[in-house]
Amino acid sequence: MDPTAELRERNELLERIGTYVDQHGISAVTLETLATELGISAGRLEEFFHTKTELIVALIARNRIALRTRFATLDASMDADAFRRVMWDFYVETASASRLFFEVYGLALADEHYGEFLHGINDWLGMLKESLTRRGVPGDRAEAFATLTLAVYRGMMMDLLATGERPRINAAMELWFRAATALSEP
């Protein structure tokens, strides 16, 4: 099989696996049930993903790429406040990706097989920092600001997924946007 077709099949599988995991959660997933669900043999599935861990890591990587792509596209074209708002909208739109993130995070704290996931947990802290530096925030402050931003987005998503209380969370985000604007000023 030529490599392009192979890659396409992998991506298609990953897409469908994402939908399945989104509905059922990761603890319920086994390679066998997943193969049945996808209508392929367990052997074929294992050619793409040797273990469940590998599969979950691939799903997370796919979500990370989506986030980073969105980030890079928007960052270049918007002012800081609009950008913060659009990123928040993106988080809310892709709430299931956050849920998967928290699920894998929970597993990773207990299971060293997911070590790779924990290492990559702040991989877009660098992008965030760079973006802030470009917008005139001094270097040392930019890292702290990026850490703060990431904490707020993640914490708000934890709250939203648990309570679904949009009005309270929206009001809180408005406070954050205001604070972030004040922090950006030299």
Added chain:
Amino acid sequence: MTRPVDVQSRAALLERVTGYVLEHGFADLSLRPLAVAVGSSPRMLLYHFGSKESMVTAVLRAIRERQLAVFEQLRGSQLPTPVAVCKAAWAYMTQPQVGPMLKLFFETYALALRKPEAFPGFLEGAVEDWLAFLSDPIGNSGGGREEARARATVTLAMFRGFMLDYAATGDHERIGRAIDLWSESCAQQT
């Protein structure tokens, strides 16, 4: 009616079960290895707790009570501002002996998002207890109840995000600087 000696031994057992869960988590909890570890038997566990589900509920309640006791303690020390509260909570949460509780918290949070009915009261407690605690000192600085809750929501989100970062990276220094930056921004507002 339960005899007093039963109440006592149930409390002692709950203490040990809670210790075990803090170490091993809820994800693969099964009665047999748990019973061995706490020096009991599956039959005794079921006798005292009724079912595995109600045992989980009892453990969650025990952990929540510990948390509320910490809040009481922090409140008792009359911390004046959200920043002071956040810094005190940060100092408390980064103690090595709190590590297992933190891990268990995030693990349970994820499981409960998927299956809330298996962890009764957990998500409500994880958000509401904290909002109630945090909006108390913040409410003192003026503004209505909604405003106080919105502020508490930001503080909680930040704090939770910091703890998530910390449990994964252990980067005390970087996160500490982020907390300082936020303190600065709070000071500007008032």
